[in-house]
Amino acid sequence: MMKTCPDKMVQYMHEYLDEELPQEQETELKLHIQQCEACRIHFHELKKTIALVQSTSHISAPSNFTEGVMSRLPKEKKKIGIQRWFQRHPLIMAAAVFFLLMGGSLLTSWNNGSEFAFTAQPNVVVEGQTVIVPEGEIVSGDLLVRNGDLRVEGEVQGDVTLINGQRYMAGAGSITGDIDEIDQAFEWLWYSMKSSFKNMGQFFGLNESEE
Amino acid sequence: MEELVKKRIKQVLKGDQNAFGEIVEIYKDKVFHVCFRMLGNRQEAEDISQDAFIRAYINIHTFDIDRKFSTWLYRIATNLCIDRIRKKKPDYYLDAEVTGTEGLTMYSQIPVDERLPEEEVESMELQDTIQKEISKLPDKYRSVIVLKYIEELSLKEISEILDLPLGTVKTRIHRGREALRKQLRTV
Structure with a gap:
C-alpha cells in the first residue's frame, strides 16, 4: 500500500475486467501484480466485488404483476383508435352514432306516440281523428298529422306530413308542397334520420371539439 | 425471441391489448430485477417496473421496430429508477467528486x-x-x-x-x- 504504483496499473485492471486489455499490457499487469502486494490486493478485491455482485440471486416479479399492468393500461387509447377510424369514414360514423344514440329512443317514441297530434294551424277543423282543411280555406305553412287522417278540401301552401294516417283529397283540394306519408316504423325512422341529418353535422362538430 | 416480440408489438399497434400482456410476461422478471437492484426495495421496484411497462405501452408507436425491444424497455425502466433515486436523494451528494482526486468520491x-x-x-x-x-x-x-x-x-x-x-x-x-x-x- 505504501509503494506508489503507476496509475496505469489500476486502469489496466479495469480494462482487463472489461476484457479489453491487449495481450502485451496484460503481461505487464501480471508481472506487476506478482511483485506488488498492494496491487495484488486491489486486483483481488475487484474480482471479489464482481463475484459478490454476480452472486446475488435472480428474483422474479411478484405474482399478478402482469394483471396489475394490464389493469392500469389506459382504456382511452382504444376509443381514440375507433374515433380516428370514424373520422376517416364520416358517413359510417354518422350512421353508427345515429343508430346507437337515436335509434332506440326513436323506436320507443314510435311505439309510445300513439296519441293523435297535428300542427296547430289556425284555420283547420278537427272532427274526431280527422284534420280537415275546409273548402275555401288556405293553410299557409307546413302541416303534420300524427295518428289521424287528413282531408284537404281547401289549399295547403306548404309541405304535408302524415304519420299513421290516411289522406283524402277533395276535388278542389290542393297541396303546393311535398307530401310525406309515413305508416311504418322503419319509415318513421328514416324520416327522422333525414330531418335530423341537418343537425348532425353540427352535433358531430361539437363532439369533436370536446375531445 | 425478438421476432416473437416484434410480432406482438405490431398487434399492439393495431390496438390488441392482450398482445401487450404477452410482452409483459416475457420481460417482467428482467425489468423487475433491474428495478429491484436499482432501488433496493420490492414495493418500489414493483411500482416502477409496472410504470415502465405502462409507459412502454403508451409510447409503443415511438419504438423503432428495427431495434432491440429489450434495450428500449430497459431504457424506460432505468430512467424511471434514476428519477426515483434522485427524488429520494438527500441534499448532499456523496458522489460529488472531490477536486483533485480523480475518480475518488x-x-x-x-x-x-x-x-x-x-x-x-x-x-x-x-x-x-x-x-x-x-x-x-x-x-x-x-x-x-x-x-x-x-x-x-x-x-x-x-x-x-x-x-x-x-x-x-x-x-x-x-x-x-x-x-x-x-x-x-x-x-
Whole structure:
C-alpha cells in the first residue's frame, strides 16, 4: 500500500475486467501484480466485488404483476383508435352514432306516440281523428298529422306530413308542397334520420371539439 | 425471441391489448430485477417496473421496430429508477467528486467502519449486504453496475440503454467497481 504504483496499473485492471486489455499490457499487469502486494490486493478485491455482485440471486416479479399492468393500461387509447377510424369514414360514423344514440329512443317514441297530434294551424277543423282543411280555406305553412287522417278540401301552401294516417283529397283540394306519408316504423325512422341529418353535422362538430 | 416480440408489438399497434400482456410476461422478471437492484426495495421496484411497462405501452408507436425491444424497455425502466433515486436523494451528494482526486468520491473518504459496523455485517445476510452496498452507489454508477453485472449486458448495449457514449459507460463502470470494492472489501 505504501509503494506508489503507476496509475496505469489500476486502469489496466479495469480494462482487463472489461476484457479489453491487449495481450502485451496484460503481461505487464501480471508481472506487476506478482511483485506488488498492494496491487495484488486491489486486483483481488475487484474480482471479489464482481463475484459478490454476480452472486446475488435472480428474483422474479411478484405474482399478478402482469394483471396489475394490464389493469392500469389506459382504456382511452382504444376509443381514440375507433374515433380516428370514424373520422376517416364520416358517413359510417354518422350512421353508427345515429343508430346507437337515436335509434332506440326513436323506436320507443314510435311505439309510445300513439296519441293523435297535428300542427296547430289556425284555420283547420278537427272532427274526431280527422284534420280537415275546409273548402275555401288556405293553410299557409307546413302541416303534420300524427295518428289521424287528413282531408284537404281547401289549399295547403306548404309541405304535408302524415304519420299513421290516411289522406283524402277533395276535388278542389290542393297541396303546393311535398307530401310525406309515413305508416311504418322503419319509415318513421328514416324520416327522422333525414330531418335530423341537418343537425348532425353540427352535433358531430361539437363532439369533436370536446375531445 | 425478438421476432416473437416484434410480432406482438405490431398487434399492439393495431390496438390488441392482450398482445401487450404477452410482452409483459416475457420481460417482467428482467425489468423487475433491474428495478429491484436499482432501488433496493420490492414495493418500489414493483411500482416502477409496472410504470415502465405502462409507459412502454403508451409510447409503443415511438419504438423503432428495427431495434432491440429489450434495450428500449430497459431504457424506460432505468430512467424511471434514476428519477426515483434522485427524488429520494438527500441534499448532499456523496458522489460529488472531490477536486483533485480523480475518480475518488466522498465515499472513499468515509471510513469503512463508520459506514457499516462489524456486528451489523455479521447479523445481515450476505445478499442483503450486497444489495445495500449497491444501493449506496451514486445512481450513475449503480445503473451501469446493475446492467453489466446483474443483467450481464454488453458495454455497447448499456451505452444504448443509457444513451451515453461508450467511453462514459466504461469510465462509470470502472468508478462503480472501485466504489463497490471499497464498500465490499470487509465482507
